[in-house]
Amino acid sequence: MKNFISLHGRTIALASVLVLLAGLLGYVALRAGPMAPVAVTVISVDSQAIKPALFGIGSVEARFTHKIGPTFAGRIRRVEVQSGDHVAKGQLLGEMDPVDLDDKIGAQEATLRRAEATLLAVEAQVQEVGARKAFAEIQTKRYEQLLVASSVSEEGAEAKRQELQIAQASLAAARANLDASRQELIRVRADRDGLVRQRANLRLISPVDGIVTRRDADPGTTVVAGQAVVEVVEPSSIWVSVRFDQQRAQGLSAKLPAQIVLRSRAGELLSGQVLRIEPHADAVTEEILAKVAFTQIPQVLPPIGELAEVTVALAAQKSMPVVPNASVQRVDGRLGVWVVEDGSLRFAPIKTGATDLDGRVQILQGLSGGEQIVVFSFKALDANSRIKVVDRIVGKSS
Amino acid sequence: MISLAGRDILHAWGKFVLTGIGLGLLIGVTLTMAGVYRGMVDDANVLLDNSGADLWVVQKDTQGPYAESSSLYDDTYRSILGISGVARVANVTYLTMQVSQIGDGKARDVRAMVVGIPPDGAGHPGQPGYLVEGRRLTRGHFEAVADIASGFALGDRIRIRRNEYTVVGLTRRMVSSGGDPMVFIPLKDAQEAQFLKDNDAIRAQRARTAQSPALNRPGVPGLLDAVIASQSTNTSVNAVLVQIEPGTDPEAVAEPIRRWKHLSVYTRMQMQSILIEKLIATAAKQIAMFLVILAIVSAAIVAFIIYTLTMGKIREIAVLKLIGTTNRTIAGMILQQAVALGLIGFVVGKVAATFWAPVFPKYVLLEPGDAVRGFVVVIVICVLASVLAIRAALKVDPAEAIGG
Numbered sequence: 001m002k003n004f005i006s007l008h009g010r011t012i013a014l015a016s017v018l019v020l021l022a023g024l025l026g027y028v029a030l031r032a033g034p035m036a037p038v039a040v041t042v043i044s045v046d047s048q049a050i051k052p053a054l055f056g057i058g059s060v061e062a063r064f065t066h067k068i069g070p071t072f073a074g075r076i077r078r079v080e081v082q083s084g085d086h087v088a089k090g091q092l093l094g095e096m097d098p099v100d101l102d103d104k105i106g107a108q109e110a111t112l113r114r115a116e117a118t119l120l121a122v123e124a125q126v127q128e129v130g131a132r133k134a135f136a137e138i139q140t141k142r143y144e145q146l147l148v149a150s151s152v153s154e155e156g157a158e159a160k161r162q163e164l165q166i167a168q169a170s171l172a173a174a175r176a177n178l179d180a181s182r183q184e185l186i187r188v189r190a191d192r193d194g195l196v197r198q199r200a201n202l203r204l205i206s207p208v209d210g211i212v213t214r215r216d217a218d219p220g221t222t223v224v225a226g227q228a229v230v231e232v233v234e235p236s237s238i239w240v241s242v243r244f245d246q247q248r249a250q251g252l253s254a255k256l257p258a259q260i261v262l263r264s265r266a267g268e269l270l271s272g273q274v275l276r277i278e279p280h281a282d283a284v285t286e287e288i289l290a291k292v293a294f295t296q297i298p299q300v301l302p303p304i305g306e307l308a309e310v311t312v313a314l315a316a317q318k319s320m321p322v323v324p325n326a327s328v329q330r331v332d333g334r335l336g337v338w339v340v341e342d343g344s345l346r347f348a349p350i351k352t353g354a355t356d357l358d359g360r361v362q363i364l365q366g367l368s369g370g371e372q373i374v375v376f377s378f379k380a381l382d383a384n385s386r387i388k389v390v391d392r393i394v395g396k397s398s
Numbered sequence: 399m400i401s402l403a404g405r406d407i408l409h410a411w412g413k414f415v416l417t418g419i420g421l422g423l424l425i426g427v428t429l430t431m432a433g434v435y436r437g438m439v440d441d442a443n444v445l446l447d448n449s450g451a452d453l454w455v456v457q458k459d460t461q462g463p464y465a466e467s468s469s470l471y472d473d474t475y476r477s478i479l480g481i482s483g484v485a486r487v488a489n490v491t492y493l494t495m496q497v498s499q500i501g502d503g504k505a506r507d508v509r510a511m512v513v514g515i516p517p518d519g520a521g522h523p524g525q526p527g528y529l530v531e532g533r534r535l536t537r538g539h540f541e542a543v544a545d546i547a548s549g550f551a552l553g554d555r556i557r558i559r560r561n562e563y564t565v566v567g568l569t570r571r572m573v574s575s576g577g578d579p580m581v582f583i584p585l586k587d588a589q590e591a592q593f594l595k596d597n598d599a600i601r602a603q604r605a606r607t608a609q610s611p612a613l614n615r616p617g618v619p620g621l622l623d624a625v626i627a628s629q630s631t632n633t634s635v636n637a638v639l640v641q642i643e644p645g646t647d648p649e650a651v652a653e654p655i656r657r658w659k660h661l662s663v664y665t666r667m668q669m670q671s672i673l674i675e676k677l678i679a680t681a682a683k684q685i686a687m688f689l690v691i692l693a694i695v696s697a698a699i700v701a702f703i704i705y706t707l708t709m710g711k712i713r714e715i716a717v718l719k720l721i722g723t724t725n726r727t728i729a730g731m732i733l734q735q736a737v738a739l740g741l742i743g744f745v746v747g748k749v750a751a752t753f754w755a756p757v758f759p760k761y762v763l764l765e766p767g768d769a770v771r772g773f774v775v776v777i778v779i780c781v782l783a784s785v786l787a788i789r790a791a792l793k794v795d796p797a798e799a800i801g802g
Contacts, residue, residue, distance in 0.1 A: 010408045010409075010411050011408060013411060014407065014408060014411045014414075014415070017415050018742075021742065021745045021746065021749070022745070024745070024749045025745045025748060025749060028748060028749050028752040028753075055536070055537035055538055055539065056538065056539075057538075057539050057540075222616075223619075224617055224619065226619070227619040228619070244538075245516075245517075245538045245586075247516070247518065248517070248538065284473070284633065285586075285633075309539070309540070324533060325519055325520055325533055325534045325536070326520075326528075326529040326532065326533050326534060326567065328519070328520035328521060329520060329521065329527060329528060330450065330520065330521030330522075330527075332644065333485065333641070333643070333644040335520065335521045352519070355519065355536060356536070357536045357537060358533070358536070359532075359533030359534060359536050359566075361519070361520075375529075376528070376529055376530045376531055377528050377530070378530065378570065379528070379570065379571065380447075380527055380528055381528070392531065393530040393531065393570075394530055394531045394546060394551075394568055
């Protein structure tokens with residue numbers, strides 16, 4: 001009898017072990033094998049008015065960059081400013097070495113003074129000749145009267161007339177000489193002025209009120225004509241030159257509001273506005289170029305060339321069914337979503353419209369709203385998949 | 399009728415069950431090893447599945463982009479798009495590298511395959527087929543979709559080269575042929591990441607260029623800037639993924655691209671053979687070899703266990719013979735016990751393998767087919783082993799029950 005009970009107990013123990021094993025096998029077969037249901041999350045399609053936006057990156061640039069350098073090749077004598085300096089319009093930034101220009105100007109000054117002296121001499125000559133002529137006129141008049149009274153000979157009167165004619169001719173010559181001397185003075189003065197201008201041209205002057213952004217060459221450096229020595233920008237003219245992927249730039253136009261995030265100031269949103277879309281796109285990188293201006297220039301000026309992220313908000317779309325882009329899949333070459341109907345799956349082909357940056361996609365065709373669709377799935381689905389709806393997939397152990 | 403085998407098992411059921419469990423763990427290891435092998439092959443296959451491509455267009459005479467490096471200009475896709483039968487194309491870059499997570503207390507490195515894809519949205523080649531959390535890429539820069547095997551979570555910040563990316567979506571089973579998790583980033587960023595050196599190297603390169611008298615001529619302002627700018631751009635991609643129109647023969651689309659565009663094109667079948675027969679061949683053979691040895695060793699151990707179990711009961715069998723039990727009954731008892739042991743072993747092994755498989759760092763694929771094959775093999779081995787034991791049992795002299 002005792003033996004029987006112990007036999008009975010052993011049977012129960014063995015049976016319980018076997019049942020446990022069978023149970024585990026069943027669990028493994030149903031939960032981990034191909035027969036296991038696929039965990040999915042579902043969402044109900046509803047109508048929303050999405051606000052599409054465009055995202056692009058660009059760099060901070062100045063609208064006007066003044067590259068200031070000499071117009072002739074030469075050597076730099078001095079550069080007065082450092083990059084970062086504020087400069088006023090008309091301020092001297094630097095100067096080129098004039099080489100012999102100052103000596104040439106000295107020579108011209110001397111020539112000018114000589115011409116002025118010559119002019120004075122010629123003027124004196126005119127006066128002298130004028131005096132002689134006046135005397136000759138009086139003499140001639142007196143001899144004419146004396147001739148009428150027969151007090152002088154005809155020959156004496158002729159001689160006085162001739163003296164008058166000579167005096168008149170001398171005066172004309174002296175006057176012509178005076179004119180020539182005046183013209184010469186003008187020429188010499190113009191020559192000197194030209195040299196002075198050339199000399200002034202060697203001074204590098206800021207054309208605007210602005211900030212020196214570059215100092216490319218130092219005193220003693222030889223630069224060619226047109227090479228920049230100093231670069232000046234106007235702080236008020238900075239903007240962001242943004243590049244948008246052509247494929248996603250639909251709806252981009254001027255005057256749209258934009259948000260700018262500078263790489264050095266992540267988290268700080270600066271407001272801006274699309275100023276213009278460039279008529280030329282970048283054919284190599286397949287991007288559209290646009291300029292976005294700051295609504296208010298930042299107090300601390302961002303460095304030229306800093307990377308900026310720009311988000312341009314487009315006009316809100318009208319309300320229509322939207323789905324998360326994670327739910328959209330391509331099955332057998334057709335784009336669509338998995339619709340859950342009575343616990344089973346049906347693939348619904350769709351036509352998609354605009355999308356926003358949060359990943360919502362407009363459905364133009366294929367869904368009417370209210371359907372339950374699969375958003376996330378533990379593995380790829382097909383029409384025969386058994387599904388189990390869960391709240392979230394990540395964080396589950398299976 | 400009394401089951402002799404059942405009675406005998408009940409007699410020492412603890413010993414029997416423990417032997418079965420021990421056997422089961424051994425079978426579990428064998429099944430797991432088969433799973434490791436299947437997992438390797440599956441990693442290669444999902445790489446192809448996940449790319450969503452029907453054709454891979456790569457640099458001429460290379461077997462890229464997975465098995466060899468391949469480099470194409472990124473505008474090559476334009477001419478491919480014009481080939482008849484091509485439905486969709488996408489540029490793609492692949493780069494296996496260390497991706498570091500940043501953030502307080504989260505800093506760590508993950509080896510990952512960084513995939514650059516155009517953020518075209520769902521259904522385009524190169525796009526992950528399904529997600530488990532988050533959303534797909536929508537911005538053209540600085541977003542990432544990562545595989546959960548990387549351990550990243552939504553909202554994590556990761557650094558690839560010099561840029562930081564926000565993880566916006568998570569995928570599952572998106573791995574390289576080596577099992578590294580994939581991290582999808584926008585193509586333009588990936589091109590930069592693939593090319594971009596660290597800042598020190600860039601500065602050194604600039605200085606090197608500036609020192610070259612040919613590239614930094616005194617009389618040509620702007621030449622140096624132009625040369626440096628041309629040195630720091632990258633317009634290459636590793637492959638162009640092509641989806642063809644439904645019902646089109648892939649080879650018919652591939653041939654004109656090969657012939658007229660002077661590029662190499664691989665169909666799904668060819669790419670699969672490159673991956674499985676070339677890329678992972680040695681590693682897979684290594685595992686397969688080990689699997690074969692493990693299976694033989696397991697079979698031997700199972701046979702020995704059953705043989706020893708029977709030999710341990712040789713005196714009882716002699717008694718049975720003495721009291722006139724037929725040979726058939728004795729043979730039946732041994733066979734039934736062996737098969738029962740095999741059954742317990744298989745169940746324990748299967749359960750154990752299933753529970754520990756997810757813990758493995760790389761994917762372990764336990765195929766039902768392998769389980770069925772394993773089951774059949776276990777039963778066959780048990781039967782064969784019991785034949786040995788039965789022969790020994792039937793030869794026993796009934797006199798031994800009384801003697802020694």
